[in-house]
Amino acid sequence: MSPRQVLRKRPAATARGHSRTERRQASSLPSIHLPQASPAFILVRAVVLPRRHARMQALDWNDLRVVLALARGGSHAAAARELRVDPTTVGRRLAQLEAALGAALLTRDARGALVPTEAGELVCARAELVETAIGDLKARLGETVAEATGTVRITAVPVLVNQLFIAASPSLLSRHPKLRLEFVADTRDLNLTRRDADVAIRLARPGPETGSRLLARRLGTLRYGVYAAWQVRDPDRLPWITYEPGMADLPQASWIAGRGLLPDDTARVAVNDAEGLLSAIRAGLGRTLLPCLIADALPDLCQLPAAGVQLPEREIWMLTHQDLAHLGRIKAIGAWLGGLFEDG
Numbered sequence: 001m002s003p004r005q006v007l008r009k010r011p012a013a014t015a016r017g018h019s020r021t022e023r024r025q026a027s028s029l030p031s032i033h034l035p036q037a038s039p040a041f042i043l044v045r046a047v048v049l050p051r052r053h054a055r056m057q058a059l060d061w062n063d064l065r066v067v068l069a070l071a072r073g074g075s076h077a078a079a080a081r082e083l084r085v086d087p088t089t090v091g092r093r094l095a096q097l098e099a100a101l102g103a104a105l106l107t108r109d110a111r112g113a114l115v116p117t118e119a120g121e122l123v124c125a126r127a128e129l130v131e132t133a134i135g136d137l138k139a140r141l142g143e144t145v146a147e148a149t150g151t152v153r154i155t156a157v158p159v160l161v162n163q164l165f166i167a168a169s170p171s172l173l174s175r176h177p178k179l180r181l182e183f184v185a186d187t188r189d190l191n192l193t194r195r196d197a198d199v200a201i202r203l204a205r206p207g208p209e210t211g212s213r214l215l216a217r218r219l220g221t222l223r224y225g226v227y228a229a230w231q232v233r234d235p236d237r238l239p240w241i242t243y244e245p246g247m248a249d250l251p252q253a254s255w256i257a258g259r260g261l262l263p264d265d266t267a268r269v270a271v272n273d274a275e276g277l278l279s280a281i282r283a284g285l286g287r288t289l290l291p292c293l294i295a296d297a298l299p300d301l302c303q304l305p306a307a308g309v310q311l312p313e314r315e316i317w318m319l320t321h322q323d324l325a326h327l328g329r330i331k332a333i334g335a336w337l338g339g340l341f342e343d344g
Contacts, residue, residue, distance in 0.1 A: 148332035149178035159274035220341030
């Protein structure tokens, strides 16, 4: 009996078990026009099914894959090899699907190979559409993950954000036109676990307090030099500009303090970040330590000789949450930052 005949007979077969009220409700329901892509789809009248038929089991995509593999391979063994399962699993899943649909999906031809029944051909046709849709979805998701697209929120100390990252961002954005950057210039260590930022640049090796779900990567070394405004006369006689007492534990502040300076050797201003140091020496207030990577690119500054003196260096580390590390946009940021810091 064909699916068309089964569907035509079903209302008559099921309506006998209903009360008069149910039959009146059924006859008043509107007709449903189903797609004409298959002969099994015909114009039927909606009816109230008996309670024992009202709950069809949810279809499992893995069961549909088994039917496709059996129809393509012609045997349980071939389907098992394709799906990388054992033949008993293939048989069990086929039985589950046939029970859920209430129809035999496969039979054997004259040679003993498995071939789809009429109902099986219908199931295979629809399963192939699902298979194609899933493959397309995976491909599109893969492209989205691999592509540098979307927004990345980057946090670092202000001098790096304002003097280095923003200036270097045009080349990154030109290579990745679907990428958007958000810079957060902050001397505090923002919490990446709470997603206050996607990427953080730190000037020291991260400790255990950063958490186990963060990934750290060393980008390079930030080297420091002594700088002053180029137009200042006798720059070697300039006072030292340093950080305010609350920042005395910074390596740069410790280095300046270790010079054995007298009160007259220090400027009458102190700041709390490197951008303040930069503004102070541009104003001719003194000399200070600055990252060479930044100060060497500024035409109004000059580096002073420091022969025989070991200048400070700081490690540059990139942190990101492990759930984001596989994304194309995070990988693009990592490559870009690595290029900025590779020469120190």
